[in-house]
Amino acid sequence: MNAATGTPTAGRAIQVSDVVKAYPSSAGEVVAVDHLDLGIDDGEFVAIVGRSGSGKTTVLNLLAGIDRPTSGTLHVAGADLGSLSESGLAAWRGRYVGLVFQFFQLLPTLTVAENVMLPMDFAKRIPQGERLDRARRLLDRVGIGDQAGKLPATLSGGQQQRAAIARALANDPPLLLADEPTGNLDSHTADAVLDLFADLNAEGRTIVVVTHERDIRSIVGREITLRDGRIVTDETAPAGVPE
Numbered sequence: 630m631n632a633a634t635g636t637p638t639a640g641r642a643i644q645v646s647d648v649v650k651a652y653p654s655s656a657g658e659v660v661a662v663d664h665l666d667l668g669i670d671d672g673e674f675v676a677i678v679g680r681s682g683s684g685k686t687t688v689l690n691l692l693a694g695i696d697r698p699t700s701g702t703l704h705v706a707g708a709d710l711g712s713l714s715e716s717g718l719a720a721w722r723g724r725y726v727g728l729v730f731q732f733f734q735l736l737p738t739l740t741v742a743e744n745v746m747l748p749m750d751f752a753k754r755i756p757q758g759e760r761l762d763r764a765r766r767l768l769d770r771v772g773i774g775d776q777a778g779k780l781p782a783t784l785s786g787g788q789q790q791r792a793a794i795a796r797a798l799a800n801d802p803p804l805l806l807a808d809e810p811t812g813n814l815d816s817h818t819a820d821a822v823l824d825l826f827a828d829l830n831a832e833g834r835t836i837v838v839v840t841h842e843r844d845i846r847s848i849v850g851r852e853i854t855l856r857d858g859r860i861v862t863d864e865t866a867p868a869g870v871p872e
């Protein structure tokens with residue numbers, strides 16, 4: 630952020646400035662995010678870790694424009710989120726952000742390929758005649774091209790998460806946000822999914838992943854630890870030096 634103009638700096642995927650998110654509760658206010666400042670550059674692969682209740686999901690939902698902050702500003706993937714209407718946010722998100730969740734959230738009555746085509750139908754950026762081909766290519770890319778015509782329930786958990794990642798890539802977003810994407814997978818499958826994220830990052834995508842994986846630091850370039858809605862550590866891996 631350029632402090633003088635308040636505009637986001639080029640090359641910066643995410644700029645969070647003094648963001649507070651408070652929820653009303655019967656016991657008073659719950660401050661889920663407490664005066665958060667966070668900058669993430671284009672092409673970074675960042676893990677957000679911390680105990681349950683530390684604010685990880687709230688931060689991700691704020692970055693995705695799913696939630697609005699109580700105060701503060703978020704510049705994400707070229708947009709000042711506070712300046713967008715709900716429909717503007719939905720259109721922005723559909724184009725610039727790929728979302729991946731713990732429980733996959735595939736639509737059970739659609740085939741895997743149809744699930745991947747849904748964001749394309751919504752954003753209308755990919756011509757209609759190219760959508761099925763693109764869905765198949767994305768499913769190939771994540772390693773489950775042979776599952777395209779099946780219903781999600783017939784896939785393993787790891788395959789469903791790969792399908793969800795293909796769906797997140799539907800409109801070729803520069804930013805991927807994933808909330809505990811390995812939380813419902815066995816450790817071997819979880820490693821494979823994290824390797825896929827690493828490959829997608831190597832292709833130039835900015836990735837922010839909330840995770841409980843203990844050995845995430847060997848994969849990501851930066852690990853941020855939250856506690857009570859604040860950053861308590863923010864560690865960058867030394868470039869090119871293996872753990």
Ligand code: ADP
Binds near residue numbers: 679
């Ligand atoms: P994490 O993902 O790290 O487990 P969350 O972001 O889900 O943490 O939650 C952070 C804090 O905010 C917790 O104290 C949680 O109870 C509270 N919280 C989250 N969502 C809501 C909500 N919709 N209403 C009230 N409190 C909430």
Ligand code: MG
Binds near residue numbers: 685686687
């Ligand atoms: Mg959470």
